[in-house]
Amino acid sequence: MTKPTAEPGPVLPEPLSAAEVEQKLNGLWAWISAHSVEIAIAAGVGTAIYLALAFLQRHARIYAERQDDRLSVAAIVARTLSKTKQYFLIMVSARLVVGFSEAPAGIVQVVSFLFTVASVFQVAIWAREIILGMIERRATVSDDAGSETLANAMSLIRLLVTVVLFAIASIMVLDNLGVNVTGLIAGLGIGGIAIGLAAQGIFSDLFAALSIIFDKPFKRGETIGFDTTTATVEKIGLKSARLRSVTGEEIIISNTNLLSKQIINYTRLNRRRTRYMIGLVYQTPPDRARLVPAMLREIVEQGSGVFVRCGFVGFGASSIDFELDFDVMSSDFEVVFEARHRIGLSILERFNAEGLEFAYPTQTSFTAAPDGRFVLPYPEGGYSLAAEDHR
CATH class of the missing domain: 2.30.30.60 (SH3 type barrels.)
Known part of the structure; x- marks a missing residue:
């Protein structure tokens, strides 16, 4: 049975001897001596590029500071560009001119690697500023409470966005160095799942708060x-x-x-509707009942309401029922409540003045003698239970 062989680890380069170091230094000096003019021109051009980029970065910062609307797209882009780091400007300048001076392969490799590192982290910074700026723009609110909630949430959002973007940037840099990042990515994924499961309640409420801020x-x-x-x-x-x-x-x-x-x-209503169910006694004459809708319209309009409809809706157990709908043109519940109070009392006052009686649950009992004839109280005509039985 063969034993599994261990995977070979990374091979470390052997240290240079003194002769090799001296040889490399001599080669570097020879390159400088042979291309001094090109190096000077490259240095001058690189400096000019750096100064131009620094001027643009400073101009973007000034433009962002002078914007009244700091959440406009132009202000967000300017603020993002103002976050450009100095080391990135230096490496951009060096990368653009390193080939002009016919530099040795080692120097070109170093400059290219440092440019890649600077670019990756600079892009992460730009992406963070754009993401945070667009989140703030989308969640713009006019009330202090929403602004306070957003300010509290943004600190946590900034941390999460920063961790994610710079983790991706670090993985890209390590991959450029030749490091196998497959295991690292798997570990980060498992760790993220574990953290998400452990804090799912917190994240659920946080995302719900962001939904309230965004969707309003x-x-x-x-x-x-x-x-x-x-x-x-x-x-x-x-x-x-x-x-x-x-x-x-x-x-x-x-x-x-x-x-x-x-x-x-309820606040976003420009009007609120109220419905009153009004029951009148069955003794109400039909010609008087026909006047009820017009009477209620007049009461509603005098009470600063907007009449919608009113009419007979049914025969109740103890009443003939009318239904009144009217609107109060306000989103303030106190105004609506006062209007309902005023109109309701006006209906009571007007019905009392007109002799219209409100119905309430009633029951009439009739007493009969042993022979089946009603005794007082009894309906007119001498109604008899016995006569009813013989029908």
Whole structure:
């Protein structure tokens, strides 16, 4: 049975001897002596390129600082370019002129490698600024609570975006160095899955908070309804939202749980509809009942409401029923409540003045003698139970 052979490790280069070091230095000096003019020109051109790029970087920073709307696309691009690092400008300049001076292969390799490293990390910085800028732009809100929530969330988002982008950049650099990054990528993937499972509740509420910021189903100060609860939003946090119910209690509910419900936003209504069910006694004359819709229209319009409809809807157990719909042209619940109060009392006052009686549950009992004839009270005509039995 053969034993498995161990995989060979990376072969380290042997250290240079003194003679080899001296030989390389002599070769470098010979290159400098033979191409001094080209090197000087390359250095001058590289310096000019660096100064031009630095000027553009400074101009982008000034432009970004002078923008009134810091979340416009132009401001985000300018702010991104202003984050360009000096080492990247230096390596861009060196990479552009290194071939002009006919540099040795070793120097070209070093410059190319450093340029690759600088470019990878600079692109990661640019990508981070663009991503964060577009997130802020998409989540722009006008209320302080939304801005506070976004500010709290952005610190965590910045950390997550930075870790992800620079991890990718580091893997790319290691791959350029010839390191086998397959195991590293697998390890990072497994670690990410483990962290995600352990903190799925936290991330779920965080993403729910971001959904509220981005989609804006409601904002601070707006009145919403969910399940059987009606409350005013006081604060939107990273994990939970705080609301004040109409009866005064503070309601704390997780963002995930809140978004999983059907939410009614009452504040964004430009009008609110109210419906009154009005029952009149059966003794109401039909000609008087026909006047009820016009009478209610007049009451609603005098009470600053918008009449929608009114009419007879059915025969109740103890009443003839009318239905009244009207709108109050306001999104403020207090204004709507006051209008409903005013119109309701006006209906009561007008019906009393017109002699229209509101119905309430009633039951009439008739008493019969042993022979089947009614005794007082009894209906007119001397109705008899016995006569009913013989029909």
